[in-house]
Amino acid sequence: xxxxxxxxxxxxxxxxxxxxxxxxxxxxxxxxxxxxxxxxxxxxxxxxxxxxxxxxxxxxxxxxxxxxxxxxxxxxxxxxxxxxxxxxxxxxxxxxxxxxxxxxxxxxxxxxxxxxxxxxxxxxxxxxxxxxxxxxxxxxxxxxxxxxxxxxxxxxxxxxxxxxxxxxxxxxxxxxxxxxxxxxxxxxxxxxxxxxxxxxxxxxxxxxxxxxxxxxxxxxxxxxxxxxxxxxxxxxxxxxxxxxxxxxxxxxxxxxxxxxxxxxxxxxxxxxxxxxxxxxxxxxxxxxxxxxxxxxxxxxxxxxxxxxxxxxxxxxxxxxxxxxxxx
Amino acid sequence: xxxxxxxxxxxxxxxxxxxxxxxxxxxxxxxxxxxxxxxxxxxxxxxxxxxxxxxxxxxxxxxxxxxxxxxxxxxxxxxxxxxxxxxxxxxxxxxxxxxxxxxxxxxxxxxxxxxxxxxxxxxxxxxxxxxxxxxxxxxxxxxxxxxxxxxxxxxxxxxxxxxxxxxxxxxxxxxxxxxxxxxxxxxxxxxxxxxxxxxxxxxxxxxxxxxxxxxxxxxxxxxxxxxxxxxxxxxxxxxxxxxxxxxxxxxxxxxxxxxxxxxxxxxxxxxxxxxxxxxxxxxxxxxxxxxxxxxxxxxxxxxxxxxxxxxxxxxxxxxxxxxxxxxxxxxxxxxxxxxxxxxxxxxxxxxxxxxxxxxxxxxxxxxxxxxxxxxxxxxxxxxxxxxxxxxxxxxxxxxxxxxxxxxxxxxxxxxxxxxxxxxxxxxxxxxxxxxxxxxxxxxxxxxxxxxxxxxxxxxxxxxxxxxxxxxxxxxxxxxxxxxxxxxxxxxxxxxxxxxxx
Numbered sequence: 066x067x068x069x070x071x072x073x074x075x076x077x078x079x080x081x082x083x084x085x086x087x088x089x090x091x092x093x094x095x096x097x098x099x100x101x102x103x104x105x106x107x108x109x110x111x112x113x114x115x116x117x118x119x120x121x122x123x124x125x126x127x128x129x130x131x132x133x134x135x136x137x138x139x140x141x142x143x144x145x146x147x148x149x150x151x152x153x154x155x156x157x158x159x160x161x162x163x164x165x166x167x168x169x170x171x172x173x174x175x176x177x178x179x180x181x182x183x184x185x186x187x188x189x190x191x192x193x194x195x196x197x198x199x200x201x202x203x204x205x206x207x208x209x210x211x212x213x214x215x216x217x218x219x220x221x222x223x224x225x226x227x228x229x230x231x232x233x234x235x236x237x238x239x240x241x242x243x244x245x246x247x248x249x250x251x252x253x254x255x256x257x258x259x260x261x262x263x264x265x266x267x268x269x270x271x272x273x274x275x276x277x278x279x280x281x282x283x284x285x286x287x288x289x290x291x292x293x294x295x296x297x298x299x300x301x302x303x304x305x306x307x308x309x310x311x312x313x314x315x316x317x318x319x320x321x322x323x324x325x326x327x328x329x330x331x332x333x334x335x336x337x338x339x340x341x342x343x344x345x346x347x348x349x350x351x352x353x354x355x356x357x358x359x360x361x362x363x364x365x366x367x368x369x370x371x372x373x374x375x376x377x378x379x380x381x382x383x384x385x386x387x388x389x390x391x392x
Numbered sequence: 393x394x395x396x397x398x399x400x401x402x403x404x405x406x407x408x409x410x411x412x413x414x415x416x417x418x419x420x421x422x423x424x425x426x427x428x429x430x431x432x433x434x435x436x437x438x439x440x441x442x443x444x445x446x447x448x449x450x451x452x453x454x455x456x457x458x459x460x461x462x463x464x465x466x467x468x469x470x471x472x473x474x475x476x477x478x479x480x481x482x483x484x485x486x487x488x489x490x491x492x493x494x495x496x497x498x499x500x501x502x503x504x505x506x507x508x509x510x511x512x513x514x515x516x517x518x519x520x521x522x523x524x525x526x527x528x529x530x531x532x533x534x535x536x537x538x539x540x541x542x543x544x545x546x547x548x549x550x551x552x553x554x555x556x557x558x559x560x561x562x563x564x565x566x567x568x569x570x571x572x573x574x575x576x577x578x579x580x581x582x583x584x585x586x587x588x589x590x591x592x593x594x595x596x597x598x599x600x601x602x603x604x605x606x607x608x609x610x611x612x613x614x615x616x617x618x619x620x621x622x623x624x625x626x627x628x629x630x631x632x633x634x635x636x637x638x639x640x641x642x643x644x645x646x647x648x649x650x651x652x653x654x655x656x657x658x659x660x661x662x663x664x665x666x667x668x669x670x671x672x673x674x675x676x677x678x679x680x681x682x683x684x685x686x687x688x689x690x691x692x693x694x695x696x697x698x699x700x701x702x703x704x705x706x707x708x709x710x711x712x713x714x715x716x717x718x719x720x721x722x723x724x725x726x727x728x729x730x731x732x733x734x735x736x737x738x739x740x741x742x743x744x745x746x747x748x749x750x751x752x753x754x755x756x757x758x759x760x761x762x763x764x765x766x767x768x769x770x771x772x773x774x775x776x777x778x779x780x781x782x783x784x785x786x787x788x789x790x791x792x793x794x795x796x797x798x799x800x801x802x803x804x805x806x807x808x809x810x811x812x813x814x815x816x817x818x819x820x821x822x823x824x825x826x827x828x829x830x831x832x833x834x835x836x837x838x839x840x841x842x843x844x845x846x847x848x849x850x851x852x853x854x855x856x857x858x859x860x861x862x863x864x865x866x867x868x869x870x871x872x873x874x875x876x877x878x879x880x881x882x883x884x885x886x887x888x889x890x891x892x893x
Contacts, residue, residue, distance in 0.1 A: 259754040260746045263739060271732045277691065277723050278743040278798060279715025337734060 090382050091330050091346045098353050106360040114356070116239055122352035123241035124149065124300035125322050126345070130252045131296030132323040133344045134289040137256075139269045139336025140194035142290060144183060145297035146319035147205035148176050150312070152301025154209045156226075157218035157311025165226050173298045179205055180294020181287060188286035198290075202320070209313035218311040231306030241303050248296070253341035265289060269336025326351050329379045350379070394421050395457070396550050396581040397442065397473075402451035404437055411437045413605045414451070419550060419581040424572060426584045426592040426613070429602035429625055430817035435585050438602070439552045442583075443475040444468030455550075469495075474543035475552040478815075480535050482527045488514070489523035492541045513541040517571050531678060533564035540571060551575060552583040555815070557591060561677030561843050562878060569595045587815070588844065589618050601625055625818060634825055634850035642853065643667030645703065646837035647806050649688065652697035657683035659861040661697070665806065665837040670828060672848035673841045675858035675881045681841045682724055683861070685808045689721045690714040701806070715744055720799035724810040724841075726788070730795040733784040737776055738765045740783050740794050745802035768797040773823060789820020796827055806837045813847060825851060845877050857881050 102109045119126075128145045135142045152172045159168035183201045186192040220227055230240045256262035264285050267275045276282045300319070305311045330347030332339025354375055358368045397419045404412040412434045419425050427435045440446045442453065444462030452459050455471050462468045465475075482491050489510035490497065510523035519537045527535060536556055543551050553572065557565040565588075572582055572595055586592055592599060593613060601608040601624040609624045616624075648664040657680040665671045673681045686692040688699060690708035698705050701717055708714050714721070723729035731740050742749055742761055749761040765779045774793045776786060783794055792812060799807055809828065813821045828851055832838050842848050848855050855867045857880035864880040 258756055258758075260750045260756060261754055263746070263756065267732045267735060267739070267743065270734055271728070273729050274723075274732050275743065277689075277711050277721055277729050279712045279802075280743070280746075281710070281712045337732075 091343045091350070091379070094329065094379050094382060095346050095350055095353075098350060098357070102353060102357045102360075105357060109357070109360060112237075116237075116242060118349070118352040118356045119242045119245065120239040121355065122348050123239075123245045124303050124316070125319060125326065125351065126245045126348040127248050127296045127303070128293075128300045128316075128319055129323040129326040129344050129348050130248055130341065131289075131293030132320070133327050133330075133332060133339055133341065134252070134256075134265060135194070135293045136324070136327050136332050136334060137265050137269045137336060137339055138286055138289050139272075139334075140187060140286070140289065141198060141324070141334070142180075142183070142293045142297075143195065143198040143320045144179065144201035144205055145293060145300075145323060146316035147202045147209065148179055148294055148297035149301035149304065149316035149319055150314065151179075151205045151209040151212070152176055152298035153305045153315040154213040154218055154301075154311040154313050156302045156305050157220050158212055160220050160224060160226070161218075165224050169226065169302055172302055173295050176294040176296075176298025176301075177291050178294070180291040180297075183294070184287035184290025187290065188283035206313065213311065213313045215313065220305065220309050220311065223309070226302075226306050227309045231303070231309070241307065244299075244303070248299075249341055249345050256341055261285070261288070266337055269338075271337075322351060325376050329376065350375075395419070396421050396455070398454040399438065399442060400452040400454065402438065402441060402453075403449050404434075404441060404446065405449045411605050412441075412448075415602070415605070415607055417442075417600060417607070419583060421549070421581055422576055422579050423597040424576050424582045424584055424595050426586065426596035426599045427602065428586065428589070428592055428599060428621065429608070430819060433602040433625075434605040435602055436554055439475060439554060439583060439585065442468070442550070443473055443552060445475070466495075469546055469548070472547060472549040473552070474546060474548035474550070476536070476539045476543060476554065476556060478555045480532075480539055482535055482538060484528040485526055487524050487526055488521055488530070488538055491527050491538055492523075492545050494542070495546070509545075510541065513544055514538075516544070517541060517574075518567070531564075533560050533568070533677075536560070536568065537571070548580070550581050550583070552585070554585045555587065556584075557586060557588060561675070561679070562845075563676045563882065565591060587817075589621055590846075592621075593618070622818060640668050640670070640832055640853055642669045643835060646701065647688070647839070648700040648703075649684075650698045650700070652684065652687060652699070653695045654683060654687050654692055654697075655695065657861045658687060658694070661858075661861075661863050663856055663863060663866075665839055667805070667835045667837050668832050669854070670832050670838040670840060670852045672852035672855035673839060673858060674843075674845065674848055674855050674877050675864075677843065679858040679881065680861035681858050682810055684858070685721065685810060685839065685841065688714070689719060689808060691721075715802065715804075718802075718804040718806065720744065720802065720804040720807045722792070722795050722799065722807070722809040722812055724814075726791055726795060726815070731783045731791055734782050736780050737769065737774065737783055737786070737794055738762065738779040741765045741768055741779075741797040742801055744798045748802070764801065765797075768800055772797050772800065772827060787817070787820070789816040789824070792816055792820070792824060793827070796824070800831075804836065806839070807831055808839045808841075810841045811843065812840065813842070813844070821847075845874050848872075848877075 108114055128149065132142055132145060152175065155175060156168050156172040159171055179201060183197050186197050187194045233240050235243055264275065264280060268282055268285055272282055301315060304315045326347035327339060327344050329350055330339060330343035332344065354372055358371060363371065395418055399415060399417040402412050402415045403410065415438055417438060429435050437446065441448045444465045444467050460471065483494065489507045492510045492513060493506060507523040514521050514523065514537065517537055517540060519534065521530065521534050521537060527538060556568055560568065569591060572584065576582055584592065584596055596613045598610065599613055599621065600610045601621065603625060644667055645664050646667050650662045652658055652661040661684055675681050683692065687694045690710045690713050699708060706717055708717065727733060738761060742765065749764060750756050762779065769776060769779060772793045774790050774797065776790065783791055786794065813824055816824065828838060828840065840848065840851055849872045855877065857864045857867065857877055859881050867876060
């Protein structure tokens with residue numbers, strides 16, 4: 066009897082180990098990268114450089130939060146890069162005619178609207194998310210080209226949005242990084258502590274069980290696409306605020322980077338599993354890899370190959386741990 | 393009769409926990425050997441070892457008198473062993489013929505030949521299934537027949553059925569049992585795992601009872617009755633499963649449906665359920681029982697008809713509406729529809745009533761939720777290590793109690809239970825019966841669907857019997873009998889074969 070009890074305990078511990086690895090696989094990847102980076106370049110571990118990394122990923126990072134919400138419901142949003150481009154162009158266009166608050170608000174509203182359109186078709190007309198957002202990807206990019214007539218729109222008169230927000234610092238931290246952090250804190254709190262957050266995850270795990278519990282599943286689905294649209298539009302605004310130029314070529318491939326970040330953060334594309342902190346780590350990992358390659362002088366053409374390889378390794382590591390759990 | 397298979401002193405441990413402990417089992421040619429026991433007793437594990445799906449930790453598998461070591465299911469199949477699992481392993485978009493010969497499809501398929509061979513196997517089983525139809529279009533019963541045909545195509549001599557009838561209604565189950573007898577008469581050895589003891593008595597020659605990973609007894613079928621068998625399984629008898637109860641106090645009418653119609657499966661259905669009353673809905677699988685309650689719960693749309701709650705007509709546009717009207721549903725398929733498996737017991741228990749535990753901003757009040765769930769778990773006697781454990785870590789019976797907890801939490805007036813004890817072991821069944829009793833005592837109106845007639849007899853004040861979407865009749869306790877239920881369920885130009893559609 067004693068023997069049975071002790072072996073039972075051992076089994077439980079093994080399961081917990083798998084659990085811990087699963088949870089911290091992305092942390093482990095991050096740590097490995099940080100150590101490697103500090104060996105490769107002395108200039109890496111400076112506060113300035115780290116903030117630089119964060120500033121570069123601010124846009125992708127915010128997009129990734131919206132993507133996380135969508136992926137948690139077992140959906141996908143391929144339109145985010147294009148919506149960012151449209152937002153970049155629109156905010157520059159609006160700034161030529163309206164005030165700053167009005168311009169930004171209107172731009173975010175357009176992002177929400179396009180997200181709502183995709184979301185409505187996915188939630189109420191049961192369009193597959195992949196197809197719907199693929200179409201929206203094409204539509205939003207097209208709209209961006211129409212609005213900009215294919216030319217970059219230069220923001221005139223250097224408004225505060227560009228001078229103060231895009232290029233400025235608060236307490237030595239770049240302003241876009243503050244925004245990034247704020248978005249993550251809010252997204253994390255909503256996911257962990259609210260009814261909405263819980264239902265988003267539950268829908269991704271078993272939408273039918275949630276529906277039969279008397280919850281209106283479609284409106285929650287619609288909501289995550291709105292969130293994703295707003296996040297993408299915010300990323301577009303950040304891009305314009307940093308460069309002073311609205312461009313329809315912003316955010317090409319951003320949807321894939323965002324998905325990569327979410328996946329490196331251990332989320333499941335089948336829905337229900339994933340977290341905000343881990344997504345942040347995923348975003349940070351992407352940023353560091355880019356930064357390392359720049360510091361190490363890896364030629365641009367090679368960077369994509371290296372990046373892809375590292376994504377594969379990261380996800381294999383995640384799967385390795387869930388494989389251990391499954392046994 | 394020659395012995396086909398023998399398992400000697402099989403032990404199996406999963407990460408240190410002993411699931412099987414020195415189990416002996418034998419199977420002769422031309423016999424049906426039933427394997428019964430509570431969930432977790434080790435029946436399925438034992439059969440997975442016989443089927444080469446799991447290696448034993450200790451002991452010996454002997455086939456045709458020779459010890460064998462299987463390196464996987466394919467190995468066992470070569471020895472003529474086929475296992476038909478509870479969850480069917482068919483490719484839904486492939487045709488019946490392709491599914492039957494999936495393991496041995498040649499590189500170049502000659503379709504007419506393949507279909508002809510499939511058709512021959514199927515008609516040997518006495519089923520009229522078209523070999524070119526996609527499996528997706530078949531009923532569960534028909535899909536099971538395809539699985540059996542697959543086993544036959546491999547010339548299996550040892551066929552294991554793991555709870556084949558748990559998803560079938562009585563008519564289909566009967567036909568399956570007939571097939572099993574046929575297989576036996578042709579000299580195959582059949583192992584039959586089931587929770588339905590009446591079937592075990594009907595079909596088996598020998599019964600092995602398992603309990604906690606050991607053999608609790610091996611008996612010839614004629615030498616034991618149901619009560620004796622249950623005693624072997626749990627040390628408790630059937631009569632003790634239903635609480636002795638005083639006559640229920642039946643109150644005002646809670647639900648009334650009038651002339652409900654929805655497609656072919658619900659045809660002018662009218663009935664009512666009163667407060668404090670348990671009403672049973674019997675009939676074959678596919679008779680429209682589930683369809684009726686899905687319409688009442690708003691999961692499906694009615695074409696015509698009226699639903700009254702407390703005498704007032706209501707329109708239910710979706711489950712959310714139903715819950716707002718204080719209607720609860722314990723759905724048919726626990727894992728797909730009842731619970732969110734990876735979620736905690738806490739989060740699942742409050743799923744239907746989240747609004748009661750959130751503040752105005754939508755934040756969940758953790759402390760309130762925790763204490764609420766603590767009270768529910770205690771009151772429903774959910775056996776768990778912690779309310780934070782995922783529901784997937786619970787046994788089937790305790791998972792079902794979590795689904796019930798959901799509706800105890802929101803305190804509904806009408807609760808609908810669709811096969812509440814399917815795949816639940818005998819111990820947990822008793823407890824679920826007790827909970828259903830408690831709901832009625834608390835003045836709720838209860839509507840129960842079940843394919844187990846004894847269960848309805850034990851629970852219900854009235855039983856409504858359905859067939860082909862129609863209500864065929866109503867039985868009162870003094871008229872309860874298997875024969876009456878069946879004759880209504882099969883009545884009037886409705887052959888059993890069509891019941892499965």
